[in-house]
Amino acid sequence: MNEPHLIQFLLNIAGAAALLIWAVRLVRTGVERGFANQLRTWLRHSANNRLLAAGSGLGAAVFLQSSTAVAVLTSNFVAKGALTAATGLVILLGADVGSALVTQLLLVRQSFFIPLLLLLGVSLFLRSSNDTLRQVGRILTGLALIFVSLDMIRAATGPMVANPGTLAVMEYLGRDMLTAFVIGAGFAWLVHSSVAAVLLFVTLAGQGILPPTAAAAMILGANLGGAFIAYVLTLSAPVVSRKMIVANLVLRGGGALIAALLVSVKPELLTYLGAEPARQAINLHLVFNVAVAAVALPFTVSVTRIIARVLTDKSAATLTLDAGSALDPAALERPRRGLDCAARELLDMGQRIEKMLIAVEPLYDTWNSVGAQAIEDQDRTIKKMHLEIKLYLAKLGQKGLNEELSRRSMDLASISTSLDAASDAITRTMLELTQRMHAQGVNFSPKGREEIGDFLDRVSGNVQLALNVMMNQNPAEARELVAAKEKVRRVEQKLQRHHLERLREGLVESIETSNIHQETLRALKQINTSFSMVGYPILAKSGDLLKSRLT
Template sequence: MTGTVLLLDLAGWVALLLWGIHMIRTGMQRAFGGELRRVLTLSLDHPLKALLAGLGVTLLVQSSTATGLMATSFAADGLVALIPALAVMLGANVGTALIVKALSFEVAAIAPVLVLVGAVVFRRASGAKARAIGRIAIGLGLVLMALGQMVGTLGPYRDSPALRVLLGIVAADPVITTLLAALFAWAAHSSVAIILLVAALAGQGLVPPETALALVLGANLGSALNPLVASHEPAGRRVALGNLLVRLTGCLVALPLLGQIAPIVERLAGDPRDAVATFHVAFNMALALAALPLLGPLAGLLRILLPERAVAPGALPVLRLDAEQAGMPSVAVGHASRHALRLADGLEVMLRDAAGLLQGDATALERIRAGEREIEMRGAELQRYLAGLDPEALDEIEERRIAGLLSFTIQIGHAGDVLARNVATQIGRRRKLGTTRNDLDLAGLLDRLAANLRHAASLLVTADDRAARRLAAEKRAFRDLEEQHVAAHLAWLREAPSRDDSAWAVDLDLLRDLKRINDHVVAGAAYPILRDSGDLLDSRLRASTQLAKASPG
């Protein structure tokens, strides 16, 4: 039973370590997430600057996986070239190694103080940023506490014959040892946690130096798998695959030399626990220095291995939410915004097809219906994606942003439904009835709707109050146009009640449906911005108390 108790204890402390790292990462994202993404974006014009930016961001968010996801998302969105994105990954690898080095020092005694200070700040602070800083302090305290407890848990078992036999089996083959550590690092989504556990084992003398270094190599390899699994588009997968190839090459070179490397690292570090952290830093710095001049040829190889997929015109890429993105709203919201804009592009294509249908394009109707099905499917996919985000990782701004994206997606879906089911049908009836006797310019209205839709898409990016008010004014313009044509229709009928008004009625139905589409566009893009700025009234009705005073008795 002692072996079972040991494994349970270690699993519990590793879980606490992972949770502490998670709290640090989410706290940094809440407090400085926008600034970190901005710093990373501004540093992507040169590989060396990108490497340093990746290193700095990783030191702050305590996760090379998080930085890697940012880099792959930038590459997938076309915001950064492949070579700087690969450099970011090299910097992230060095950054996570420096984190391990910093945590390897004997600082566990301050863990309770950090938890106490963090809890007080978190409970007492009123601002979101201050609460996030308290969260960071709590997370750091938990990490240090878990490290101290892991070392203490392993101490009594250092002379256990059963444990030494088990670890001896693991250490028998360096390749198996490396692959086993890679599996654990991939499953834990954290090379930091695995390497710190290895350092604790080495510090208690439970694994020989050469085995400890092989485990370090495996943890480096396994953590490179996470961004590759998380990315689904060729541009993003190239970055992740490039990072994996660099680390795999480093492992293949270092593995046969571990027998010579281990004594050197031991002499330099002195302590076995410190030797693990030192080797981790040296390995990643060596990889960064060796790979940085070779990023050009590596990028060429990656473009050959992962060419661009042929995508049908107007098709929307599949949007998937993985566990890491669910805990990183700043990355996930960027993906969602991109897909919401593509939904708007799909609706604009449908409006152009509606104009073609008006001119007699026989194939336009089928394209409109196919476009509506695509928007409905992708809209539901986007809503599931946003619903899967970790609420614990959201700050107030991100919550408002997600609510706005949901509103935009739903309204675009309603607009596509009205266009496919009502407008397209009424255009077919209009063509059968022939020209009308009123002056309704349907082609002009479709162009105006397309312009409003482009305006709405820009609001999704800029969130500008003045632009939102201009778009909201279009709702009144369409309502006035509908009232004018209804009045003109009524006057025309009064002149000769027996007239056939079928064609004019179709045009009025079309105008009403186009107005509904415009209402959905305005509600999806302008209203969330105006509501946040206080420019949108809750109701056009007077307050109930005023109505009561005006009513008799």
């Protein structure tokens, strides 16, 4: 293979791999934007049954095209106390199987798939006014591009089959399975997608580029790399939610090492998984994850307890460390930098309010004076931060700001006021309501409590989106955030109607908690509205906002 051909080959492979990675991400983005709330509710309601929890994890991974996304989503529930670590681990084991199942489905080749998916996907995305249908279009387009990228890889790797140098390298990987395993793990980590990594390795094996043993080692390595992604993404999460992530890393990563060692000792075992190298590789991926799930499911409680002994909660040691304010007085002489400091302080403010929202929900079930006091203390901190931000912005204004910076200063002040209102809704409304429930000795009806929990999950998801928008200033996500405001309003109205229907039926629990239920829904809607204000300045700047609504 001469140099010009080599450069062309590398470009073709790199372009095809890049398209594959992006297409997988495109599908996941469509599912997250169009169906995140349904997935959150689905996972949350699966806590009572182990098989249902594993099935929910499997289904969520199939839709999201990623077990990592399911891991991060589930860790949030565990951190809030909505799921136990053992149940979270069950969901992750199911998600690993779902991720393996996705690769099986994506390797199905039908000539009419690509044009049909592109036609439907692009038409829905460009022509539909309904956001959910637009996301369905995004998903279908992403699936079509996955198939396109796999065909590109097959076309690009065709000349490699007859190249002696390439075959020598690949044959070496077939003999040195440790190197192949490390490459597989590293590539999965690099692209942040075990699905994309496995699809690439299986395609290379199907083209005769990778020997069966090398493909097996790289796929098993991709399982370790995939589990490690979630571990790194949740390093800053509470220890209680990290237990299941670490347990899954130990089970999946340790199992992958054992399986790779077994294949290196007895490579003939691969022949039981299929007649062709590609089929052996893809079946190994599925069989491995099913085996890990089947072996580990009965022992999830014991495994998480063992992991809990290893993991230590260092938060107590860090509670006394004051990170200090981002409002740097030295930046007052440089207005643009000063505004950046104010934006950082607002992000910290929003993250504190998110923790308050997480902490207040359990108080509806069981009163905890320590938790209530922590919320009140955080509210006082929020009040102090709000005042300091206003004063800081006022000092910046004294230096004289041009029109652009003046507008940004007003936007930041408005967001600060909105976040302060969200803190008030949690402390002055929701916390007082939980205290009233405790004093009166009343509880929501089972259906009413379920609705409150689901609605709070929806609002929490929008709060997280708002914090992301504050960091990345992405107009597309800002548009999604503002559009979610109307969705929340419709859901709140629907839940209010459901509550009135229960009152008509004469349910005692609903009658006793009627005002508390309705005021909680209104408070959550107010919190959502407050955080949605983050998106308006971005959309006004991008031209996506009319005077009163989205374009």
